Every structure is written in C-alpha cells, then in structure tokens.
Amino acid sequence: MNKKFAFQASGYYCKNFDEVEYMHNQLICVNENGMIEKVFNEDDIEYKKTLFKYRDNNQLHVLKDDEIMLPGFVDLHIHAPQWAQSGTALDKPLEVWLDEYTFPLEARFKDLDFAKEVYEDVVDITLKNGTTTGVYFATVDREASVLLAKICGEKGQRGFVGKVAMDDPAGCPDYYKDFDGKSSITETENFIKDVLKLKDNYEQKVYPVITPRFIPSCTNESLEGLGKLAKKYDVHIQTHASESDWAHGFVKEKLGKNDVKALWEFGLMGEKSMVAHAPFLEDADLEIMIASKTTIAHCPLSNAYFANAVLPVKEFHSRGINIGLATDISGGYSPSIYHGIRQAVISSKMLQDGVNPRLDKKIRGRKNAAITLNNAFYLATVAGGKALGIPVGKLEKGYAFDVQIINTKENIPRFYKEKHPEDLLHKVLLLAQTGNIKDVWVQGRNTHE
Ligand SMILES: [Zn+2]
Structure with a gap:
C-alpha cells in the first residue's frame, strides 16, 4: 500500500x-x-x-x-502483439494486411519468450506516451494473453486484456485459430478465470475482456457462447464493427444483417461493450448502439488507412453514443494517443470540408462534422473512463x-x-x-x- x-x-x-x-x-x-x-x-x-x-x-x-x-489517457483499442509490426504494410488493403502480415505475426505469440519481449515493450512505450489505461487485444493463445495482463499489472498500467477468439475455418488461416467454436468458448472462459485471479494483485487492477476478433472470423456457435460468458462473468467485451467497405459488406453477406445487430442478438452489446471503428453504422445500428449503451472505440489513424471513411464523431456523439479514442496499433502506426487526438481533429475537418477539390464546395463535405481539440481531449480521457465504467479521466x-x-x-x-x-x-x-x-x-x- x-x-x-x-x-x-x-x-x-x-x-x-x-x-x-x-x-x-x-x-x-x-x-x-x-x-x-x-x-x-x-x-x-x-x-x-x-x-x-x-x-x-x-x-x-x-x-x-x-x-x-x-x-492519463485511455487507449480503448490496441493490438499488443501488432506493436512488433507497427509502421509496416499500411499501403495494403485490410484483408491483405491481415492475411500476409498480421496473422503470421500473431501466430508467433505462442512462443512465450517472444511474447514477453514484445508485450513488455508495448506496455513500456504506451506508458511513456501517457497511456494509463490500455484496452488490449492479445492473440488466440491463452497463456501469452494472460502474460500480457501480468505485464500490465507489474508495470503499473491498468490493463483490460482479451484473449482473441477466432474459430471460423472460412475466415481464419488454419495455422492461427481456435480449434473450434467450443474450444474458443472454453479457452476464453479459462482466460477470464486466470485474469480474475490476478486482478486484485495490483493496485490499479487488471481485467479480462471477452474478445471475438470480428464476425468474419467467428462462427455463430462461438459468438453465442461468448455472449453467454459475458452474462455469466459480467466482464467487458470488445470487437470490431463495420470497419471498412469490405468488412461491413462481408458481414451483411455472411449473416444477412449488419455487425451491430448480429452482435446484439448474440448478447455482445451493452454498457461494458466496445466496438472499434464503426464508420459505416446505419440508422438502425445507431439505435441499437444507443439502446445498449455500447461505446465506439474511435481509431482515427487506422481509419485513415483502412476504413475507407471518416467516423462522424460529432453526429454520433450528439445522438448520445459514447466515443472513446484509440491508437489501434498497428492499423494505426503510433503508440501515442497524442497522435490519435491530432488525427481525430484533422480527419473531422476534412470530413466537414470534403476532400475532392473538383466538387463544388456546397456538396464537397458533410456539414457540422468538425470536432475541436477539446472534444478530442474528452474522447481520450473522460469518454474512455465512461466506456469502462471506472473513475478515470x-x-x-x-x-x-x-x-x-x-x-x-x-x-x-x-x-x-x-x-x-x-x-x-x-x-x-x-x-x-x-x-x-x-x-x-x-x-x-x-x-x-
Ligand atoms: Zn483492431
């Protein structure tokens, strides 16, 4: 003490x-x-x-x-293993970046020595950049994911950590996935228990997060089971939703509905839920977001590379949706939330003014979309605490x-x-x-x- x-x-x-x-x-x-x-x-x-x-x-x-x-800043969405490749291959489309770079890298984290090296570094560097609370995706591997929670705990960062669940053979490489739907659920449950045991060892605490990667990589069986676990343990949930044209369209085709509606039906939306990106939310999705009190983790840097659109922060905020800020390492290349704040403001101004000079200014942009630095500072602090239900910011x-x-x-x-x-x-x-x-x-x- x-x-x-x-x-x-x-x-x-x-x-x-x-x-x-x-x-x-x-x-x-x-x-x-x-x-x-x-x-x-x-x-x-x-x-x-x-x-x-x-x-x-x-x-x-x-x-x-x-x-x-x-x-201190709250980083609401950061892939800890991807720190190892930050700054790499951002000129590729999202699905190529995942298959050729990200999945092979994440698969290496079953090697605990490698995991330790990268995880210690990402926690050090985010702390150095003012991030006092980090909401992390780890990898599919449970042991390495528990190790990340321990490292956050020991280094004094408040870590919310998820073992990634991904089991759909059609959406995952065979060398990097949960064995099947059932094992994605039991491994997640064991992970939750492991982290809950560690939670109070640290003054600032560490927390388990249920983490279906995104609908394209999960079976319905897995998503349904994870929804039940969320209820059973009353823990936080994180995933991606409607990130890009490809991801948004893929889910529409796979399930005949949008991400948010599907996640809601699986029991994965609520006060303790965070969906990353989400620029393509439609009106019906927004209603579910509002009713379920789910937070958006805004990733302005990575959105500029992968999302094909800018999140309309001002509109979504004015409709009552909580929005926090995130680096999204390594879709976003910088571990600093300061860069997130800067990009959030820049992107919103470009959304407001429009970007194609050949268009008349009357139709070039989207009215009333620019946010201020104060707004972005709020996303990085108070909104993050609100998302997690903890008194920080x-x-x-x-x-x-x-x-x-x-x-x-x-x-x-x-x-x-x-x-x-x-x-x-x-x-x-x-x-x-x-x-x-x-x-x-x-x-x-x-x-x-
Ligand atoms: Zn992400």
Whole structure:
C-alpha cells in the first residue's frame, strides 16, 4: 500500500465534451489507495494549512512553473502483439494486411519468450506516451494473453486484456485459430478465470475482456457462447464493427444483417461493450448502439488507412453514443494517443470540408462534422473512463490519480504568456512529444520510477 501524498499543480481536464477545466496551482490530495480524496483551490481556507501539513510530512510534490498535469489517457483499442509490426504494410488493403502480415505475426505469440519481449515493450512505450489505461487485444493463445495482463499489472498500467477468439475455418488461416467454436468458448472462459485471479494483485487492477476478433472470423456457435460468458462473468467485451467497405459488406453477406445487430442478438452489446471503428453504422445500428449503451472505440489513424471513411464523431456523439479514442496499433502506426487526438481533429475537418477539390464546395463535405481539440481531449480521457465504467479521466475528488506530468519547455514555443490558459493546453496536445512527458502516475504510483 502506498503512502498518502499531495501535488501542488496547475493542469487541465475535461468537464464535458466541449469544456475544459483549468486548474491553477491547486492542491490535489491522494489517499493510500491512489484515489484523489480532496482538491483545494488556492483561495480555500484550508489550502495553506493542508499544504504545510503534507510538506512537513515529506509528502508534497510541487510542479515546476513550466510543468502541467493532465489526466492519463485511455487507449480503448490496441493490438499488443501488432506493436512488433507497427509502421509496416499500411499501403495494403485490410484483408491483405491481415492475411500476409498480421496473422503470421500473431501466430508467433505462442512462443512465450517472444511474447514477453514484445508485450513488455508495448506496455513500456504506451506508458511513456501517457497511456494509463490500455484496452488490449492479445492473440488466440491463452497463456501469452494472460502474460500480457501480468505485464500490465507489474508495470503499473491498468490493463483490460482479451484473449482473441477466432474459430471460423472460412475466415481464419488454419495455422492461427481456435480449434473450434467450443474450444474458443472454453479457452476464453479459462482466460477470464486466470485474469480474475490476478486482478486484485495490483493496485490499479487488471481485467479480462471477452474478445471475438470480428464476425468474419467467428462462427455463430462461438459468438453465442461468448455472449453467454459475458452474462455469466459480467466482464467487458470488445470487437470490431463495420470497419471498412469490405468488412461491413462481408458481414451483411455472411449473416444477412449488419455487425451491430448480429452482435446484439448474440448478447455482445451493452454498457461494458466496445466496438472499434464503426464508420459505416446505419440508422438502425445507431439505435441499437444507443439502446445498449455500447461505446465506439474511435481509431482515427487506422481509419485513415483502412476504413475507407471518416467516423462522424460529432453526429454520433450528439445522438448520445459514447466515443472513446484509440491508437489501434498497428492499423494505426503510433503508440501515442497524442497522435490519435491530432488525427481525430484533422480527419473531422476534412470530413466537414470534403476532400475532392473538383466538387463544388456546397456538396464537397458533410456539414457540422468538425470536432475541436477539446472534444478530442474528452474522447481520450473522460469518454474512455465512461466506456469502462471506472473513475478515470478527470482530476477531481473520487477519481483515480492517473496523471501525466508534462514539461512545457521543450518542443513547445513559450515566448510569451498565453492569452488564455487553454492556449497552452492546445499547444501541448498538438506539439508534445514523448520526451515532454516527464512522469506518468497510475493509481497513485509513478510508473517511471
Ligand atoms: Zn483492431
């Protein structure tokens, strides 16, 4: 168990989708369980007294003038094994990329030494980039998937980890799949039990996630059984839905309905469910998303390569769908959610203006589609916590102390005091590099130490 401590810090977090809270020189008190138990403003009567108390007990951290505090990021969709091939073959179509690169790579993870090497590196690099919670796809292999959960736990990252279920001989290579539908269910159940045993070994906890890869690679038997497991264990669920023209069309043809409807019928949609990508959701799909309270894991970088379309974040959000942000390693090449934030804004602006200059501006784009940096910051923090049903993403009482300490001196122009406090946040979101992230705390523990 940790000791109590306090931080005197300036920083930012999202109050809601549009608005950011600027904290000036506040005192953030963290309890033994790594939870924020109190936040004092400078003009609170107890501010000075409390600050002196922590200082005298040697429990006070004071940020430097050129440092700020931000909430840690939640990466809602990341394929841990694919880190090994990040930056490779993104010019191929999705189905070719899967068959020629991704499946052969993932099959190597039954070798636990190889798995350990890659998994340790992906957890290190995402922590270094400010990701305090990661929602991971591992591989078909159960033991290696449990190993990933352990590595997250030990390195101090809050890991939500799934053993991938894929069993359909028509949609999987024979060298890389569950033996059959039945074994995809029993292996997933054993995985859930293994991770639940580990869960409380770590202050920040690790969690099992039911992970059918996507409908093209799963039989109905498997999907039905996984839906039952979700009910039995009340755990999170993740998969892909309506990612690209090919994937969306494939499922329509295979099952005569869209991903979302099928997933819903299999019992795989709900408050604890996350579907990645989803630009091609149709009106009936959106109704199911809203009714089931399923979250979209938005993968703007990988969508730019593979999805054939831009997710209309603003429209879907305004209809009441929760949307969090994701790197989608390695469909997205960068392990940094900062890059996700930047691409989310860029893509949305291109969606709004349109991209074909030969078209008249009246028909070139899609009205009211651009999102702001504040919106993207919200997706990366508060929306991620909401998706997982855990108190992360804000610097408020009752939230886990999951934060990143940012040095604003390097790589960021600071020739004058910014006109508005938010201007500095936006500079950081757009310009910060890995080296600007000085420390990353998860549940009250500095993971950089
Ligand atoms: Zn994915």
